[in-house]
Amino acid sequence: MRRLTVCLLATSFLHAENWPQYRGIAASGLGDGAPPLRWNTETGENIRWKTPIPGLGYSSPVVWGDRLFLTTAVPAKGDAEVKLGLYGDIKPVKNEGAQSFQVLCLDRRTGKILWQQTAVQTTPKIKRHPKSSHANPTPATDGQRLIVSFGSEGLYAYSLDGKLLWKKDLGVLDSGYYVAPDAQWGFASSPILHEDKVIIQADVQKNSFLAAFDAKTGKELWRTPRQDVPTFGTPAVLPNGEGGLQVVVNGWKHMGGYDLATGKERWRLAGTGDIPVPTPVFANGLIVLTAAHGGGRPIYAIRPDAKGDLSQNKAAIAWSQDRSGNYMQTPLLADGIGYFCLDNGVMTVFELTSGERLYQQRLGTASGFTSSPVAAAGRLYITNEDGHTFVLQQGKEYKVLAENELGEPVMATPAVVDGTLYLRGGRHLFAIGQ
DSSP states (O other): OHHHHHHHHHHOOOOOSOBOSTTSGGGOOBOSSOOOSOOBTTTTBTEEEEEEOOSBOOOOOEEETTEEEEEEEEESSSOOOOOOSSOOOOOOOOOOOOEEEEEEEEETTTOOEEEEEEEEEEOOSSOOOTTOOSOOSOOEEOSSEEEEEOGGGOEEEEETTSOEEEEEOOOOOOOOOTTSTTOOOOOOOOOEEETTEEEEEEOOSSSOEEEEEETTTOOEEEEEEOOOOOOOOOOEEEEOSSSSEEEEEOOSSOEEEEETTTOOEEEEEOOSOSSOOSOOEEETTEEEEEOOBTTBBOEEEEOTTOOEETTTOGGGEEEEESBOOOSSSOOEEETTEEEEEOTTSEEEEEETTTOOEEEEEEOSSSOOOOSOOEEETTEEEEEOTTSEEEEEEOSSSOOEEEEEEOSSOOOSOOEEETTEEEEEOSSEEEEEOO
8 A cells, every 4th residue: 555655646646536635635736527617606506515614714625435524613702703815914813712613524415514523612722813713724534534633722533423533632832923922823734644644743832843643543653843933834745755755844944854654854954935834745756845925935846855954965956946936825736837826816837847937927916815726627726815716727828717706705725526626615615516
């Protein structure tokens, strides 16, 4: 099984019938089937179902078989308010009170809620950013268990029927702004489930770490301390160029690769984007990392067999760009091309092997872009915070195939399974398909 997994990762990410974690297999964002070009929530065109989701959460849906899972945080009193758009307010939301941290399972075919469990009901230990939620991390599943993170409120494992299998207290995970420690912003990094291991990246104000836990029992298998400022990205399990796998993480002072079995560091690189959010991705034999806040907007294309400090071993960096990286979105890599969209909607497209820029284009007006793009059937789906989706033709030239309105704000990244786009809005989860 391990050799098969490595082989698939090292050649190309195959479209999958399941969407087991953030952005699907290895965070590739590549789905199967052909989602529709157009939809209309008012007339019901290509809307298979929509289900109200209580509370506020930005976790993405994950899918295994005929079941779909996501999380939310429901205030004990009132509604959770958010402030979307492009702005620089760093003050956290105050005096929210207790929240019910919930896990939901839906029937993928009908949208019916099959079960709903409350992991914990408590006042959050860490405040959230006004643009954020208390349920940011996306769950992960392997078809046997569901792993759910609520950051400072704990790590949980459920059966797919909703039975609690185990839980762990990871302590207070404060991923606030390192420049202003009182500006608490919540926790966002999603758990990754690979075979028998749950991988957690916790870059926080104090005692940052990367750790692996036994998926069956929750027992800690290894923990590697990290010396970095708070970051918000999800780790990825990617090829190591030697027939095995490594855990790759984004970072400012320390992006790098770690041995999957032991947690031992394989390579590291200091970046120039000081609040890294995008998840590392892999295609065309290269690991791609990016960031876009603070002193720079870098893109790095790194060979998977990299070793040591890459500032001293620059041969391991196939190419790089200084001013084209992403802030919020994880880039989409497909068919030898990389798509990098800024939070202001400016998308830059590169040829992956050489790093040559193919084109740059602004998508729409000044609405913010937080949800990461996904792709299927040669089409790219990019949704802004207003719920406006651009459907683009993949390729070396900019071509808009369609534009669609959801009628609700969108912060979460969709899942794509069997020709259906599962898109989470501010109030509902939508199944968009023929």
